[in-house]
Amino acid sequence: MSTTADIDWAIGRLAALEASIGHALVGQRQVVREVTVALAAAGHVLVEGLPGLGKTLLVRAMARAVGVRFGRIQFTPDLMPSDVTGHAMFDMKTDQFHIRRGPVFCNLLLADEINRAPAKTQAALLEAMQEQQVTIEGRALPLEPPFVVLATQNPIEQEGTYPLPQAQLDRFLLKVFIDYPALAEELAVVRQVTAGSIGDALDLSRVEPVLSPAEVQRIQQTAAGLQLDEAVLDYAVRIVRATRDWQGIETGAGPRAGIALVRAARGHALTAGNPYVTPDDLKAMAPAVLRHRLKLGADLEIEGYRPDEVLADLLADLPAPRA
Numbered sequence: 001m002s003t004t005a006d007i008d009w010a011i012g013r014l015a016a017l018e019a020s021i022g023h024a025l026v027g028q029r030q031v032v033r034e035v036t037v038a039l040a041a042a043g044h045v046l047v048e049g050l051p052g053l054g055k056t057l058l059v060r061a062m063a064r065a066v067g068v069r070f071g072r073i074q075f076t077p078d079l080m081p082s083d084v085t086g087h088a089m090f091d092m093k094t095d096q097f098h099i100r101r102g103p104v105f106c107n108l109l110l111a112d113e114i115n116r117a118p119a120k121t122q123a124a125l126l127e128a129m130q131e132q133q134v135t136i137e138g139r140a141l142p143l144e145p146p147f148v149v150l151a152t153q154n155p156i157e158q159e160g161t162y163p164l165p166q167a168q169l170d171r172f173l174l175k176v177f178i179d180y181p182a183l184a185e186e187l188a189v190v191r192q193v194t195a196g197s198i199g200d201a202l203d204l205s206r207v208e209p210v211l212s213p214a215e216v217q218r219i220q221q222t223a224a225g226l227q228l229d230e231a232v233l234d235y236a237v238r239i240v241r242a243t244r245d246w247q248g249i250e251t252g253a254g255p256r257a258g259i260a261l262v263r264a265a266r267g268h269a270l271t272a273g274n275p276y277v278t279p280d281d282l283k284a285m286a287p288a289v290l291r292h293r294l295k296l297g298a299d300l301e302i303e304g305y306r307p308d309e310v311l312a313d314l315l316a317d318l319p320a321p322r323a
Contacts, residue, residue: 002225007275010222014040014271016210017065023206024061025054026192027185033271034176034288035062035150040267042220043173043260044129044149046114046164046292053178055152059110060204066216067209068146071106075117081124088137099136104128105143107213111151115161122168125149129171146216173260174285175292219270226266227276231321236261236282239318243294246314248305251295261289279320287311 002010014036021032031047035058038045047055063070073084086102103109104125114122128134129149133142151172153164169175181189211219237258244252262277264285269277272284291307300310 001227002222004275006218006222007226007270010040010219010270011273013211013215013219015273017062018271020065020208020210021058021061023208024204025058026188027181028054028058028178031058031176031178033268034174034285036271037264037267037285038174039066039146039148039216040219040223040270041173041263042146042148042224043263043267044171045151046169046172046175047150047152047178048155048175049152049178050156050180051154053180055178056110056112058178059108059150059152061207062150063108064204064207065209066108066211066213068107068213068216069144070108070110071103072110072112073103074112075114075121077116077118079117079121081121084121084124085128085134086136097137099139099141101141102134104134105141107144107146107148109147109149111149113153114151115153115164118162119165122162122164126168126171129168144213146213146220169292170254170256172292173264174288176288223263223266223270226269228262228266229276229321232265232277232279232282233262235279235318235321236265239282239286239315240290242314242318243290243311246310248297248300248310249294250297253290253293257290257293261286264289283315283320286315 018032018036022029025032035045039062047058049055060070073079082102084102084104086100086105088097089100090097111125128143128147132145132147133140135141180186240253240255240258240261243249246252261282265277265281268281268285272281274281287308290311294307294310296305296307296310
């Protein structure tokens, strides 16, 4: 169980992290909040949005604010699994094999346009995301914590892409949408980027490091020990189970979704400044946790429904416990 001092400290540090990222990524407060929640919950994030909306800037800003080792992989159709994990090289001088570690050996990994690589390469991340290790030539190499993957994909271009298998989608704690900014926010972005800047280089000068890797782990431990009432836990499980019987949903979420929902709710409670998890924390995170774990029926897809709309109806109909 997390102490009051640890909770107060974590709440303050997460608020500072959001503010620091906000210096680079103008607007998109909901996106920044959800990615911060994932960091607190030690979960991976799939970020979906059109080009030019700041997906790469978001991840780079977070890496700078947290002060961790950053890695980036640009996924392409010819990318090989060894380009992600690394490979063994034979040294003629020593007559031995040496491990050359790939870019996955970092704390914060940007998997850019992950759906442009074939399934074999996408699967190279599965072991790293689930077990926090990479196996090369039969040797298991642990990844240094904290380790978080933020993957991006473009929702409108389908040519030359490979949809992520459900097994890999389920490894992402959250699926986050990044959309067009409001008029005032877009005006601020253009003003900030064009004021004396040359070229298209990402300006991270205003992002100050506010956390260390050790502090991130302390926040994650605090979130994991946050108080959770039995009635709130029951509500989380009922939300997940309701997706399996809800009209219009062909395939509902599995038990892992319930675990993810509780973890995300704990992270959201800290970012919202709450010392314990409430039903509202579950409601706030349910769309991001469940939208990529559902498959709508053909009728709803033809009518243009999205998982978020179905989830909104489900949450409105399902009675929540009183906090």
